[in-house]
Every structure is written in C-alpha cells, then in structure tokens.
Amino acid sequence: MAGVRLEHVYKKYPGSDKASVTDFNLDIQDKEFLVLVGPSGCGKSTTLRMIAGLEEISEGKLYIGDRVVNDVAPKDRDIAMVFQSYALYPHMNVYQNMAFGLKLRKFRKDEIDRRVREAARTLEIEHLLDRKPKALSGGQRQRVALGRAIVREPQVFLMDEPLSNLDAKLRTQMRANISKLMKRLETTCIYVTHDQTEAMTMGDRIVVMKDGFIQQAATPEELYNHPINLFVAGFIGAPAMNFVTGQLVEEGGSVHFKATGINVEVAEGKAKALRAKGYIGKEVILGVRPEDFHEEPVFIEASPKTIVNASIEVSENLGYEVFLYLNGLGKDNVIARVDGRTGLQEGQNVKLAIDMNKVHFFDKDSELNILEN
Amino acid sequence: MNKTRLQQLQQLAGAPVEVVVIQLSDWVQAGGSRQPEAGDSVVREDGTLIAISADGEELEALRFPKGLTPLESELFRWVLQPSASRTAANGFTDTERSARRLGDWIEQSINGGDLRAEVPDRFELRNRLFDGMIPFLLISEQADDRELPYNELEKVFKSFISDEILLIPIREREWLVLGPDRLLAEVESAEEDVIEMDETKDALFSLATGLHQMFTEEWGGECHVAVGVPIIPTESLVQTVYGLRETIYLGRKFHMGVQVHLPWMIHLERLLNGIPESTRIRFMEEMMGRPDLFTEPETISTLDAFFTMDCNVSETAKRLYIHRNTLLYRLDKLKQETGLDVRSFNDAVLVRIMLLLYKVTKRK
Numbered sequence: 139m140a141g142v143r144l145e146h147v148y149k150k151y152p153g154s155d156k157a158s159v160t161d162f163n164l165d166i167q168d169k170e171f172l173v174l175v176g177p178s179g180c181g182k183s184t185t186l187r188m189i190a191g192l193e194e195i196s197e198g199k200l201y202i203g204d205r206v207v208n209d210v211a212p213k214d215r216d217i218a219m220v221f222q223s224y225a226l227y228p229h230m231n232v233y234q235n236m237a238f239g240l241k242l243r244k245f246r247k248d249e250i251d252r253r254v255r256e257a258a259r260t261l262e263i264e265h266l267l268d269r270k271p272k273a274l275s276g277g278q279r280q281r282v283a284l285g286r287a288i289v290r291e292p293q294v295f296l297m298d299e300p301l302s303n304l305d306a307k308l309r310t311q312m313r314a315n316i317s318k319l320m321k322r323l324e325t326t327c328i329y330v331t332h333d334q335t336e337a338m339t340m341g342d343r344i345v346v347m348k349d350g351f352i353q354q355a356a357t358p359e360e361l362y363n364h365p366i367n368l369f370v371a372g373f374i375g376a377p378a379m380n381f382v383t384g385q386l387v388e389e390g391g392s393v394h395f396k397a398t399g400i401n402v403e404v405a406e407g408k409a410k411a412l413r414a415k416g417y418i419g420k421e422v423i424l425g426v427r428p429e430d431f432h433e434e435p436v437f438i439e440a441s442p443k444t445i446v447n448a449s450i451e452v453s454e455n456l457g458y459e460v461f462l463y464l465n466g467l468g469k470d471n472v473i474a475r476v477d478g479r480t481g482l483q484e485g486q487n488v489k490l491a492i493d494m495n496k497v498h499f500f501d502k503d504s505e506l507n508i509l510e511n
Numbered sequence: 512m513n514k515t516r517l518q519q520l521q522q523l524a525g526a527p528v529e530v531v532v533i534q535l536s537d538w539v540q541a542g543g544s545r546q547p548e549a550g551d552s553v554v555r556e557d558g559t560l561i562a563i564s565a566d567g568e569e570l571e572a573l574r575f576p577k578g579l580t581p582l583e584s585e586l587f588r589w590v591l592q593p594s595a596s597r598t599a600a601n602g603f604t605d606t607e608r609s610a611r612r613l614g615d616w617i618e619q620s621i622n623g624g625d626l627r628a629e630v631p632d633r634f635e636l637r638n639r640l641f642d643g644m645i646p647f648l649l650i651s652e653q654a655d656d657r658e659l660p661y662n663e664l665e666k667v668f669k670s671f672i673s674d675e676i677l678l679i680p681i682r683e684r685e686w687l688v689l690g691p692d693r694l695l696a697e698v699e700s701a702e703e704d705v706i707e708m709d710e711t712k713d714a715l716f717s718l719a720t721g722l723h724q725m726f727t728e729e730w731g732g733e734c735h736v737a738v739g740v741p742i743i744p745t746e747s748l749v750q751t752v753y754g755l756r757e758t759i760y761l762g763r764k765f766h767m768g769v770q771v772h773l774p775w776m777i778h779l780e781r782l783l784n785g786i787p788e789s790t791r792i793r794f795m796e797e798m799m800g801r802p803d804l805f806t807e808p809e810t811i812s813t814l815d816a817f818f819t820m821d822c823n824v825s826e827t828a829k830r831l832y833i834h835r836n837t838l839l840y841r842l843d844k845l846k847q848e849t850g851l852d853v854r855s856f857n858d859a860v861l862v863r864i865m866l867l868l869y870k871v872t873k874r875k
Contacts, residue, residue, distance in 0.1 A: 179808060192733045211653075212732045225724040227671070228717035229697035239729050242670055271717070272698065333832070 140203030140216075140293040141326060142166040142189060147198035149184050149350075158184045160350045162198070166328065171320050173341035174330045176373070181350040182330045183298055189328060190296050191215055202293060218292040222299040224283035226271035232258075233267040236285045253289040260319065261285050277308045284316070288323065295320070295327040301336065313339060334374050338362070346370050363496075368505035371425050371498060377461060377475065379425045382468035383502065386417050392443075395424050395499075399466040403443035405494040411509050412499060422508065425498035428461065431474035431490045433482070441491040448472070453484045462488065520590075524575055524583070530563070531574045538562070538570050550588035554578070561587050607661045607680075609635040614681045620749040621756075630745045639677060640744035643692035645715065647722055648755035651684040653732035659684070664730075671725050677744075687752055692741040694718060711740065712775060719771045727770075735759045737772040757781070765867050783867055791868055798865050805869045813841050814853065814866050822859055 149159040159181040166172045174182040187193040191212035199206055207215050227235050233254055240250045258264045261281045271279055287295060301309045317340050320327045331337055337344045338358045345355040354366040365371035371379045384397025393409035395402050448464035462474045474490055482488055499508045521528045539545055541553040547562040558576040613634050620628040630637050665678045668688055677689040698714040719738035726734050737755040754774055762772030765780045805811055820826040828835040842853055851858040
C-alpha cells in the first residue's frame with residue numbers, strides 16, 4: 139500500500155495554449171479514498187490518467203509511495219484501473235477475466251486461483267465464475283471489472299466514473315459496495331466522478347476541480363459547510379445553494395442584507411467579520427442552502443428578523459420533503475427544501491425564515507467566500 | 512526427441528548421442544543456469560550436455576560423449592532452440608523476421624496503390640493465412656518512447672486471444688493482429704449455432720474493446736484499435752490493413768476521445784472527408800446562422816449524445832444526467848437560434864453533418 143503525491147503537476151497538450159491541468163499539488167494518504175470531482179473538462183480524468191501513466195506529465199513530479207513514477211510504464215506502476223467502460227474480455231469467462239492480469243505477470247496457478255476465488259467471494263460473484271460477460275447483467279459486469287482490479291492487490295486503485303453506465307438504483311447499490319470494499323481492502327483509491335452525490339458519500343476527502351485548477355480539497359463536511367468560493371458552494375449540494383445578489387447595510391446597530399424581496403438581519407458573528415473586512419455598503423452574494431429556509435412556526439417566531447415572503451411557483455413533493463421553487467426573492471428562482479407534510483401548494487404565498495447562522499457571503503468580484511478566506 | 516531426429520544429430524556430430532535425464536541440481540553444479548532453456552549447454556567429465564527441456568527439478572538433455580568445439584556447440588544450440596525464439600544476426604526471431612517481411616510487403620503494396628494484391632508464395636507465413644481470421648489494427652499511443660518488443664507483445668496477444676494469432680508489425684507502433692474467427696463463437700453463448708451479422712458486429716466491437724482495455728491496462732498504455740469483419744488473409748490482407756488504417760484515421764479525426772473504431776460506423780465520416788475543403792467551408796458558411804454555435808461545449812455534448820442515442824430524447828437525457836425537459840429546452844434553444852429542429856429527420860441530418868464538419872475545421 140502507498141500514498142500518492144503530485145507536486146506542481148501540469149498537463150499541456152501540444153498545440154494548446156492553455157494547460158488542461160495547472161499546478162496540481164496534492165498529497166494523498168495511504169489508504170485514503172480520494173474523490174476528484176468537477177464538471178466536464180475540468181481536468182479530473184486527465185489528472186487520473188497522468189497518475190495511471192496513460193498521459194505524459196508535462197511538468198512536475200508524481201510519486202507513488204516514495205518512488206517518482208513520471209517515467210515508469212503503466213504496467214509497472216503497481217496500480218489497477220477501473221474505467222467507465224469497464225470492458226470485459228468477451229471471449230473469456232469471469233474466472234479467466236479476473237485471472238488474466240495475474241497470468242500475464244506469471245503468477246503461480248494456485249496463487250491465481252486463491253486470489254480470484256477470494257475476490258469473487260468478496261464481490262459475491264462466485265456463482266458467476268463460469269459465465270461469459272455476455273450472460274451477465276450490468277451490475278455483475280461491473281463487479282467483475284472490480285474483481286479484475288482487486289486480484290492484482292495493487293498499491294493504488296484508480297477509478298474513472300466506474301458507475302456511470304449503471305442505472306440509478308444499481309449505482310446507489312454499487313456506490314455502497316465500493317465504499318465497503320475499499321475500507322476492507324485498506325488500499326489507496328483515487329476516484330473520479332462528475333456526480334457530487336457519489337463524491338460526498340464515498341470520499342474521505344474530495345478535490346473539487348474547475349478549468350484544470352484545484353478549487354478546494356477537503357472532507358465532505360468541510361466542503362459542504364465551508365465552501366471556499368462560489369463555484370464549490372454551487373457545485374456541492376443538490377438542489378444547489380441559492381445565490382442572491384444584494385447589499386450589506388448597517389441598520390439600527392445591526393447588519394442587514396438587502397435584495398429584491400429580502401431584508402434580513404445578519405447573525406452577529408458574521409456581521410462582525412463583514413464589518414471588519416469592510417463589506418458594509420457593498421454588494422455581495424448571499425448563499426443560502428435550500429434546507430436553511432424554515433417554515434416551522436417555532437423557527438419563524440424565534441427569528442422575526444430573518445423572515446422573507448415569497449410565492450410558490452412550483453412545488454415538487456418527494457414525500458418526505460418538498461422542494462419549493464420561490465418567486466420574489468432576488469432576480470432568479472430560489473429553492474427551499476421543507477418538510478413533506480407542510481401541505482404547501484403551487485400559487486400560495488409562503489412565509490419563511492432563513493437560518494442566518496448558516497448562510498455564506500461571497501465577494502462579487504473574486505467570488506471567494508468572504509468569511510472563509 | 513524422436514528417434515529419426517536423434518539419428519540425424521548423431522550423423523551430424525559423427526559420434527553417438529543419447530538423451531539423458533538429470534537432476535537440475537547436477538546441471539547447476541556443472542555450471543548451468545538455474546532456469547535452463549533449450550539449447551543451453553554445460554561440459555562435464557562424461558561429455559557435453561545440451562538442454563532440451565526442463566520440468567521442475569528434472570532436466571532432459573542430449574549428451575555428446577566427445578567434446579564439442581565452440582562452433583559445434585553454438586550450432587547444436589541453434590538447432591535445439593524452438594524456432595520461434597531463435598534470434599538471427601539482426602536480433603529478430605524467425606517468426607518476427609517473417610512477420611516483419613510480410614508487414615513490409617503490406618506497406619509497400621499500400622504505398623504502391625496495389626490494394627488487391629494477394630500474399631505471394633515466397634512468404635513463410637502464407638500457409639497460415641488461408642483460414643478465416645479477424646483483423647485488428649492497433650496503433651500504440653503510449654506516453655513515452657519506450658519500444659514494445661515483438662516477442663513480448665506476441666506473448667501477450669497469444670495469452671489474450673489464442674496461440675494461433677499472427678502479429679504483423681506494419682509501421683512504427685502499428686501492428687496487425689490476426690486472430691482466429693472462432694473467437695466470435697467464443698463471445699456468443701455456446702448453444703447458438705448461427706450468428707447474425709448484427710451480433711457479429713457487436714461481438715467484434717466487444718472483442719476490440721476488450722483488446723483495447725487489455726493493452727491499456729495490462730501492457731503498453733493508450734492505443735487505438737480498429738477491427739474488421741473476418742477475412743481470408745491471403746486474399747485481402749492489403750485491402751484490410753488499408754481500410755482499418757483509414758478507419759482509425761477518420762475515427763481520430765471526427766471522434767476525439769474514442770479509441771475503438773469500427774469501419775461500419777464511419778461511412779458518413781469517410782464521405783465527408785472526401786469532400787474538397789472549399790466545398791466544406793462553403794457549406795458551413797451557408798448553414799451556420801451563428802458562427803459561435805458549436806463553441807459551447809454543452810451544445811456539442813448534447814448533440815453528440817442525442818445522435819448517439821438515435822435521437823431518442825429520454826435516452827439522451829438519461830445519458831447526460833439531465834432532466835428530459837432540460838434537454839428539450841436545449842434543443843428548442845438550438846431551434847430558435849439556427850432554425851434547425853433536430854427532432855425532424857431532415858434537420859437532424861444537416862446538424863449531424865455540420866457537427867462532424869465543425870469538429871474537423873475547429874482543430875485546424
């Protein structure tokens with residue numbers, strides 16, 4: 139087992155004036171489950187492919203364990219990859235699929251057998267060992283692909299969107315399976331996904347990327363509660379954080395945030411910091427997570443200075459909760475997530491209180507989270 | 512070793528030669544390697560021993576009672592080595608040399624425009640080219656300049672496909688791999704006797720995808736693979752290599768990011784590639800209401816997915832992880848901006864052609 143370290147890594151493709159990955163610095167601990175997440179074209183897959191040795195590193199150093207592996211061939215890096223396509227070898231049965239890599243590396247037959255059967259047991263595919271890939275379901279194929287990687291007992295697992303070809307139900311199931319498996323195997327894993335739910339539920343640590351740059355590397359909780367900038371705040375969380383542009387003003391000894399349809403008092407701790415940083419009188423972006431709107435009478439009574447009134451344009455009832463698409467707060471729709479039993483309907487006016495202790499303020503120009511930087 | 516062969520050796524050596532079985536420890540004690548290969552020799556008091564084969568702790572060898580000159584030793588060593596691993600003066604084994612000769616001939620025939628040329632009798636490998644075989648063309652794109660040794664590569668493919676494969680190097684980092692066509696039956700379930708053409712193509716695609724994955728994961732890094740329908744190589748080897756090479760060229764040109772290419776999937780691309788550039792540019796100028804239309808990655812990825820999923824809105828939305836209405840909104844926006852509704856057949860054809868041409872012109 140080993141950690142992975144990237145030091146000032148760049149990827150520039152010939153003929154392109156812009157780097158696809160810029161100054162990537164990251165120390166991935168041994169046994170850590172690290173998730174690279176970001177929108178299409180952010181450089182997450184390129185980074186993974188550089189670690190795998192499938193892309194040349196234009197600049198910088200890559201360590202696996204203590205060894206610099208920039209010039210080491212992929213097959214000699216002691217890594218195992220699981221890709222989105224997870225193409226199985228169609229003319230081989232499951233056993234042969236899993237054994238092939240070991241056979242190629244000239245492992246003894248009994249050792250191959252031991253590893254294949256052990257991995258098959260772990261993945262609960264023992265009964266499928268004689269089957270050809272064509273006779274397997276999507277989920278079973280995915281498990282075989284994982285098995286092929288597991289039997290190698292590599293220092294590092296690299297996974298590039300391994301679940302994206304599965305349907306939603308299976309994806310949820312496999313997500314949990316992979317997490318459990320990696321904990322059991324105690325191997326470093328670098329996992330690429332565009333799906334922030336996968337990232338949040340699986341990663342010990344998440345690296346959010348955009349345009350080839352690391353935006354923030356932190357634990358899921360840290361990312362969710364303390365996003366460093368507008369991008370991270372908007373990317374992590376579903377439905378996404380609401381953003382409203384408005385002004386911070388001093389009113390009656392306290393700081394208020396004012397925008398179309400909103401005039402709320404900023405919590406004292408945050409107000410103090412905003413004053414100190416000189417944001418009073420300036421335009422800022424307020425970030426409110428959907429769950430930080432409250433319709434419960436107790437909360438409304440306790441928070442008279444953070445109340446907003448809005449009309450419900452659309453109501454999406456998921457049973458246990460309702461997403462309310464609200465008009466009248468700022469320029470765009472705002473989404474509130476409230477209890478499923480409220481009975482609120484489309485077209486109704488609603489009174490909600492914002493939990494101002496949990497909101498974020500972003501600088502309008504730099505888009506940085508004012509209170510986290 | 513059979514009797515006739517032994518007698519021939521005795522005649523050559525001008526002395527009696529016998530086959531003996533000795534312990535590996537005795538071999539090592541006499542100065543031999545711990546992992547002897549056929550043709551390795553040691554000199555003992557009872558004569559010269561040349562290894563034939565090793566099995567665990569035992570070793571089978573030829574014993575020449577009289578001492579051999581270095582030249583004789585070298586000659587017998589060469590004779591006893593398996594022909595496939597004999598290394599000639601140029602560093603190639605017999606198989607590699609034959610394969611390279613054939614590869615050179617293929618390349619010359621392509622360059623000379625003789626695409627219908629049949630493999631001439633003079634090639635040693637010709638007698639292996641009469642059976643139905645599946646042609647795979649592989650172009651390695653590994654990140655550095657490491658050479659991929661023929662012998663090792665051949666072993667990998669033999670292990671992956673079958674001992675019957677033929678590996679023919681054509682150009683630098685370009686190989687033709689011919690695999691037996693019974694592989695198709697191995698992909699399908701055993702009980703199916705007749706395989707339909709569509710199934711054959713699906714099976715070929717999965718074989719090529721598997722080959723790509725194997726090469727990428729287990730061996731040499733990134734590569735492009737094209738696969739063709741089974742052929743009788745003596746008759747159409749040149750034409751096949753030409754076609755597969757063109758497939759990879761067009762696939763890389765029109766579909767960046769795709770590594771497995773299929774000749775039956777690039778008909779439109781081949782046609783468009785043949786249109787003179789001035790005509791293409793004129794078409795694009797006439798069709799593009801908004802020159803920046805395709806500069807938005809979202810538009811390109813949406814249309815790519817839409818055409819890949821046969822213009823099926825629900826499937827496309829699923830593939831893009833977006834709501835169906837979001838996709839409809841994007842398609843409506845495109846209609847408003849260009850006047851082209853990709854949900855109608857004629858407009859879909861036009862947009863598909865524009866998209867393919869845009870991808871080519873964009874990278875110039």
